[in-house]
Structure formats: structure tokens, C-alpha cells
Amino acid sequence: MSLRGLARVFGIHRQSVARWIKEHVQALPPLKATLLPAKPEDVLEYDKAWSFVPSKANKRWLWTVMCRRTRQIVAFVIGNRSEATCRRL
Numbered sequence: 001m002s003l004r005g006l007a008r009v010f011g012i013h014r015q016s017v018a019r020w021i022k023e024h025v026q027a028l029p030p031l032k033a034t035l036l037p038a039k040p041e042d043v044l045e046y047d048k049a050w051s052f053v054p055s056k057a058n059k060r061w062l063w064t065v066m067c068r069r070t071r072q073i074v075a076f077v078i079g080n081r082s083e084a085t086c087r088r089l
Contacts (some may be wrong), residue, residue, distance in 0.1 A: 036070045039084045043068040046089070048081070 007014035048063045063085065065075040079085035 024057070035072060038067070042070075043075065061085065065089065071079075 001009070003014040003017050008018065020027045044065050045068055046063065046065045048061050050059055050061045052059050058076055062079045063067070063079070064073055066073050074082050075089055077085060077089040079088065
């Protein structure tokens with residue numbers, strides 16, 4: 001939901017909502033502390049999805065690699081559908 005939508009729902013100014021979000025994010029632990037360690041038996045899955053920016057002539061593919069056990073994204077790359085993009089991943 002957008003900041004404007006949240007402000008409407010709670011009946012407060014959107015700057016207040018933005019401040020609450022900022023305070024909450026600053027209180028979170030560092031990302032590295034929340035990641036689960038890899039195990040030798042972990043299986044990785046890759047997937048790709050496409051979109052276009054700003055017209056269909058400019059297709060972009062989002063390639064992701066996810067750990068099946070933890071459901072964490074371990075790698076991603078944005079590019080075309082070429083072998084070179086796959087190798088960057």
C-alpha cells in the first residue's frame with residue numbers, strides 16, 4: 001500500500017507514516033544477521049520473469065536463484081534472455 005493510502009487508512013499525515021516506517025527499519029537487525037547459513041544438501045532453483053521498460057520493445061528479464069530450504073533469494077540479475085546474462089547470474 002502506498003504512503004498516501006496508509007495515511008488515509010489510519011487518518012494521519014503521510015509524513016507520520018514515513019517516520020514510523022523509518023524508525024521501524026532502523027530498529028531491524030542487519031540483513032547479514034538474518035540470513036540462514038547454507039548447508040551442503042541445499043538445492044538451488046532458478047526462475048526468470050519478464051517485464052518491459054517503458055515499452056514492449058524494451059523487454060527486461062529478472063533472473064533469480066533461490067534456496068529451496070530457506071526460500072531466500074541468493075542471487076539475481078536483470079538483463080535479456082541471452083547466455084551472457086545467465087553467466088552473469
